[in-house]
Amino acid sequence: MLIAQISDLHLPQAGDLTFGHVDTAAALARIIAHVNALSPLPDLAIITGDLTNDGTTAEARHARALLAGLACPWLILPGNHDRRDALRAEFLAEHLPVDAAAGGFLCYRRDLGALDLIALDSVEEGAPGGVLCAARAQWLKGALAQAEGRPKLLFLHHPPAALGVPETDRDGFRGGGELARMVAKTDSLLLVGAGHIHLATATLWQGTKLVTVPSAGLELTRDFTPDPPESRFVRSAPGYGLHFLTPAGLLVSHAVTLPDDAQTYPFAPLSGAAG
Incomplete structure (x- = not known):
């Protein structure tokens, strides 16, 4: 089974540039073309939030x-730049x-057959950080129980751990301790997949792989000093994630x-080439 994870599209209205600088629509079009050319085609693509830039x-x-x-x-699932009512209206x-x-x-x-996919809404509208409130914790507990004993993937927009990226670490994740306890007690959870930080990262968290994927063309600058200056972004090549169940x-x-x-080249030298 192959799952594509696309995140942080930050799409403006058609014809506009995101933050006045980035053609995120063109970046997403490149990602879609790349996904469609994969062999085999993914069984599913999940878009882990921030489909929109201003939530309209x-x-x-x-x-x-x-x-x-x-x-x-x-x-799809929502990110902090999205509005639930807008997503409900259009999807x-x-x-x-x-x-x-x-x-x-x-x-x-x-139920994807080989595994279960669980999508968790981690958004607190009007705030940049993530949240697991009592109602969502109760829902997640039930969803995990339904998938007990089966391989499963959990997707949400906000990574539930501070990953050393000051801009998004400051956003925080209210209820993250409860989510950590739930993940630690869950069997056969193969992945917690998130976005939000606009960077590709991977770590072990509560005994499970926690992965974030790149954004569609806006990459946060990396600064690992204790008190870095204001975060900025660079216009990066578009990226996304792939999760392959062997x-x-x-x-x-x-x-x-x-x-x-995108041209492919053999490792062997060209026939007749010197050296």
């Missing part, structure tokens, strides 16, 4: 129109299959950065 319905409509170009099934249940038991939050569980049951995660030169 027009931006959500723009995101839906572009994501419709994916040749594989795809799902059908096919792409946002919200569980009615989630109390209005955009959470769901999907026949042996090993989940292998890839950070994919789209090359400027």
